[in-house]
Amino acid sequence: MAATPPQLWLRCEKKEFERRAALTPTTAKKLIDAGFEIFVERDEQRIFDDAEYEKVGCKLVENNSWPSAPTTMPIIGLKELPESDDPIAHTHIQFAHCYKRQAGWSKVLSRFHRGGGSLYDLEFLTDASGRRVAAFGFHAGFAGAAAGALAFAVQKKNDGTRLGKLEPYENEAAMVKSVREALGGSGKGVKALVIGALGRCGRGAVDLFRKIGLDEDDIVKWDMDETAKGGPFQEILDVDIFVNCIYLSSAIPPFLSHEQIRAAGTSRRLSVVVDVSCDTTNPFNPIPIYNINTTFSKPTVDVDVGPGNAPMTVVSIDHLPTLLPREASEQFSSDLLPSLMEFPARSEKRVWTDAQSLFEQKLGEAVKEEGL
Numbered sequence: 454m455a456a457t458p459p460q461l462w463l464r465c466e467k468k469e470f471e472r473r474a475a476l477t478p479t480t481a482k483k484l485i486d487a488g489f490e491i492f493v494e495r496d497e498q499r500i501f502d503d504a505e506y507e508k509v510g511c512k513l514v515e516n517n518s519w520p521s522a523p524t525t526m527p528i529i530g531l532k533e534l535p536e537s538d539d540p541i542a543h544t545h546i547q548f549a550h551c552y553k554r555q556a557g558w559s560k561v562l563s564r565f566h567r568g569g570g571s572l573y574d575l576e577f578l579t580d581a582s583g584r585r586v587a588a589f590g591f592h593a594g595f596a597g598a599a600a601g602a603l604a605f606a607v608q609k610k611n612d613g614t615r616l617g618k619l620e621p622y623e624n625e626a627a628m629v630k631s632v633r634e635a636l637g638g639s640g641k642g643v644k645a646l647v648i649g650a651l652g653r654c655g656r657g658a659v660d661l662f663r664k665i666g667l668d669e670d671d672i673v674k675w676d677m678d679e680t681a682k683g684g685p686f687q688e689i690l691d692v693d694i695f696v697n698c699i700y701l702s703s704a705i706p707p708f709l710s711h712e713q714i715r716a717a718g719t720s721r722r723l724s725v726v727v728d729v730s731c732d733t734t735n736p737f738n739p740i741p742i743y744n745i746n747t748t749f750s751k752p753t754v755d756v757d758v759g760p761g762n763a764p765m766t767v768v769s770i771d772h773l774p775t776l777l778p779r780e781a782s783e784q785f786s787s788d789l790l791p792s793l794m795e796f797p798a799r800s801e802k803r804v805w806t807d808a809q810s811l812f813e814q815k816l817g818e819a820v821k822e823e824g825l
């Protein structure tokens with residue numbers, strides 16, 4: 454009898470508005486070509502049609518049917534599972550958001566404890582130098598810069614209106630086209646500053662600004678060297694759109710402050726801040742001029758700028774890649790692919806053994822917390 458091929462089961466996403474997928478038809482095909490058997494739950498919410506998976510040889514299965522799959526079947530998805538007390542017996546590869554003591558963390562992990570299942574959290578799959586093997590940063594920066602440019606276009610009219618609801622775009626070209634149109638055909642003449650420009654999100658933001666037509670000189674790119682002198686920075690007030698893309702790892706002086714904005718009065722050019730980093734509730738938030746995360750329904754929050762001054766808003770959406778589900782999924786999934794190829798040998802491949810050890814450590818902490 455032929456040996457069972459390695460298998461993976463792509464589950465549907467249950468989170469509202471989530472159209473991204475951990476496996477795309479492109480990466481599924483590569484896995485199939487390498488000998489995998491890939492099951493895909495039918496999912497109307499996903500940006501990729503079921504037929505696209507079927508065409509490359511995936512086996513389509515019913516929506517949300519993974520709980521009845523054999524427990525030896527590894528299940529892959531992106532976002533956390535819906536809240537429940539049901540024990541989990543399968544091995545899951547996903548973002549579970551329960552390793553940093555987030556609300557409900559021990560309850561989530563206790564489901565694995567009770568069911569005997571395992572979790573490989575995508576946020577903690579790292580390469581030999583500790584860098585994540587796959588992350589959504591680039592498209593977060595790209596989409597964040599687009600949201601900032603759209604907000605800027607609305608505020609420029611100076612009629613008191615603000616950017617309305619944002620919806621996921623079919624693809625990157627559609628997003629670029631819509632931003633260009635909002636700016637009257639091109640972003641030429643708009644000036645932007647990106648901090649963290651050498652990182653994943655920062656590179657995405659710079660790419661969007663290029664694609665909508667800003668002159669290269671009007672895309673100011675800062676990283677560690679430029680902020681070393683310590684904020685607040687006048688340079689930020691001298692652009693139309695500021696995009697913060699830093700990875701905050703320690704206390705730093707603020708990049709902007711209320712006092713600085715009020716003192717600048719009518720001389721300020723800055724109209725929109727996009728805080729891609731979204732360290733909103735972090736005590737070291739370098740942009741302490743707002744305190745909520747904004748949403749796709751209401752993308753901006755107004756900053757208190759003092760009477761008589763032009764408005765200024767902040768975009769602080771913490772799930773920006775959802776706006777570009779197709780490209781964000783393709784990039785994430787192709788970055789994850791080399792690790793998935795190693796999954797059948799997970800008991801010896803470092804990326805997976807490290808993730809397994811971390812799971813066991815967190816599971817132990819949860820068992821203690823829950824008194825199990």
Ligand SMILES: NC(=O)c1ccc[n+]([C@@H]2O[C@H](COP(=O)([O-])OP(=O)(O)OC[C@H]3O[C@@H](n4cnc5c(N)ncnc54)[C@H](O)[C@@H]3O)[C@@H](O)[C@H]2O)c1
Nearest residue numbers: 590593649651652653654676677680699700730771772773
């Ligand atoms: N809003 C969203 O939807 C969303 C999505 C993905 C990631 N993020 C967040 O975006 C942030 C950046 O993620 P990333 O993957 O691009 O990280 P990254 O590590 O690839 O890049 C961060 C960059 O910031 C720079 N940096 C760090 N501190 C700085 C400072 N004080 N001054 C100037 N530059 C500084 C680093 O040198 C690096 O180039 C993270 O906090 C991440 O959680 C948000």
